[in-house]
Amino acid sequence: MFDIRLTDVPDTSTRVVPVGPELDDEMSALVAATxxxxxxxxxxxxPRPLRSPARVLLAGIGDxxxxxxxxxxxxxxxETADDEDLEVHLPAGTTAEAVRGxxxxxxxxxxxxxxxPRGPRTREVRIHxxxxxxxITRARVAARAAWLARDLTNTPSSVKNPEWLAGQVVAEAATRPGVSVTVxxxxxxxxxxxxxxxxxxxxxxxxxxxxxWNPPGATTHVVLVGKGITFDTGGISIKPRDGMKLMKKDMGGAAAVIAATLGAADLNLPVRVTALTPxxxxxxxxxxxxPGDVITHYDGSTSENTNSDAEGRIVLADALGYAADVLHPDLVINLATLTGANAVALGKRxxxxxxxxxxLAAELAKAxxxxxxxxxxxxxxxxxLENLRSDIADRVxxxxxxxxVMAALFLRDFFxxxxxxxxxxxAPSWAEAHDLELTKGATGWGARTLLNYLTSLGGDASA
Structure with missing residues (x-):
């Protein structure tokens, strides 16, 4: 990640001026004319030929x-090149929330x-x-979590098999004191x-x-479960080509819970967090x-497989059963790129x-x-529930x-x-084009939501 720092030292970089109520005369004139x-x-x-800075960007902040x-x-x-520094001049009275955003x-x-293949980037943003x-610190942790989730999800499946992804978790955890991993x-x-x-x-x-992440004195234990299918062909119930080409993203839930847990450690949150990624x-x-096979899950219950392209709920069921039997958490949140019906019902965002x-639903929605x-x-x-009935197993x-809805009801049965x-x-795990803070490709959806939620449970012990 490039650096963002607070400073009072002017520079010749491109200047960014948020369009707010406090502007100097030159900026006010520009806004009035635009x-x-x-x-x-x-x-x-x-552009500002022969002057420093050489150009000014006015950035609209709406409401x-x-x-x-x-x-x-x-x-x-x-709007800038990958190696271009920026100077951001804030209007008087800018709030902490605005700076974080x-x-x-x-x-x-x-x-x-x-x-x-873009080569190394050197860039700095200075905020006046x-x-x-x-x-800035809190924004850095949240963005770092999203960057990690995006990196893991964008990695091609020719590289990203289960062993590789587990190794990435081990390597990231090794850089955070107090974080342990079992594979x-x-x-x-x-x-x-x-x-x-x-x-x-x-x-x-x-x-x-x-x-x-189990800090001393933590009284709340949250388990985060993320679906980690490193590539999904659909199995015997094989997907068509168009449905398969982006299936490197089918571990986006795992990426989010991994990144959020590491973020909790970075913020030293006084909440015990366990991330489970099958x-x-x-x-x-x-x-x-x-199709037709009967699967025995971690909790001993059985499921009749009726579609091998509905594999995500099957691996999540084992993780939920493990959480209930071994970890006894206060609550569980699972994230999964689970159904195409999500996009049909609610769109891409x-x-x-x-x-x-x-x-819990209200708190997550706010986060x-x-x-x-x-x-x-x-x-x-x-x-x-009648739809889940099987003649040869506990459920289909x-x-x-x-x-x-049916996928969610299936999962509820295990907790x-x-x-x-x-x-x-x-749907929101992938963006087809740049859109506001999203970049084309993996969005890292969920990492920042989970980090917000975990922060709300215990505050920021480092503050």
Whole structure:
């Protein structure tokens, strides 16, 4: 990540001026001559030949909310070259929330995939007119989490098999004191029947990763479960080509919970967090699991597989059963690129939220709204439970009916009445083009929402 710092030392870099109520005479004249300059995320460029700085960017902040500042930061950074420094001049009275939004937007809009052939970048952003150092620190942690989630999700599946992804978690955790990781493989997965079934068709064996942040004195234990399918062919129920070409993103839920847990450690949050990521490649071969197979999960219950392209819920079921049996958390939140029905129902920017707990649902929705990651709560209707009935197992894996709702009802069966929420984030996990703070490709959706939620539980112990 490039650096953002607070300074009072002028420079000759491109100057960014948010369009707010306090502007000098030159900037006021420019705004007056420019129709719509204050529109959220709009950038107006003014060259200044033979003067320093050589050009000024006016960045519209709309109504001035945190999301508006985030959009302005992202738009400003995109208007510049990858190695160009920026000077940001803030109007008087800019709030801590605005600075945090601006910094997040600068970092998120300036993201580039780390393995892309762009060469090393050197850049610095200097912010004048504020002393909100804590806002910059918090923005840096949130953006770093999103960058990591995007990097992991953007990595091609020719590199990203379960072993590789588990190794990335181990390497990241090693840089944070207090974070521990356990990686299970081979015979250690004997009870994880769903994970073994889904991963059984690939030459790259599955892994089950458990990463823990457990600070002294923590009284709340949150388990985050993320679907980690490193590539999804659909298995025997094979996908068409167009449905398969972006399936390197099918571990976006795992990327988000990994990044959020590491972010909790970076902020020294006084909350115990455990990230569980069942990792597998859903492949086609003679050993692939079949429609009609009966799978025995970690908790001993059984599922009749009716569609091997509905594999995500099968691996998540093992993780939820493990969490209930071994970890006994206060609450569980799982994230998954689970169903195409999510996009049909809610479009490309919005995740589906399911929870039997009204308070938890409201808290997650607020955390998402503050992060600019939209979600909409959908019902867990018992009217559809009959659809899950199987003649040969405890349930079927993929019945007909409303796709996202049925997947959520399937998962609810593995965590009973405990506090639990499920976020189906298949649609917003990927952007087809730059859009506000999103960059084309993996969005890292969920990492910042989870970090906001964890922060709300215990505050920031480092503050």
């Amino acid at each position: 129709d719509g300059a204050a529109t959220r995320g709009r950038i107006t460029v003014f 001035g909310g945190e999301a508006d500042w985030r959009a302005a930061g992202a738009a400003a950074i995109r 601006l910094a997040e937007g600068l970092w998120l809009g300036g993201y580039r995939y780390r393995d892309a 007119g504020t002393a909100h150092a804590e806002s 299970r493989a081979g015979e250690e997965l004997a009870r994880f029947g769903g994970l073994l079934a889904v991963g059984g068709g690939s030459v790259s064996p599955p892994r089950f990763v458990e990463m823990s 990792l597998a490649e859903n492949a086609v071969s003679g050993s692939a699991f079949r 919005t995740a589906a939220l399911f929870s039997p707990d009204d308070t 998402g709204a503050d992060a600019g990651e939209q979600m909409w709560r959908l019902p867990l209707s018992d009217d559809y 894996s993929a019945p007909g009916g409303p796709g996202s 009973g009445d405990a506090r639990w929420a499920h976020l189906d984030m298949s």
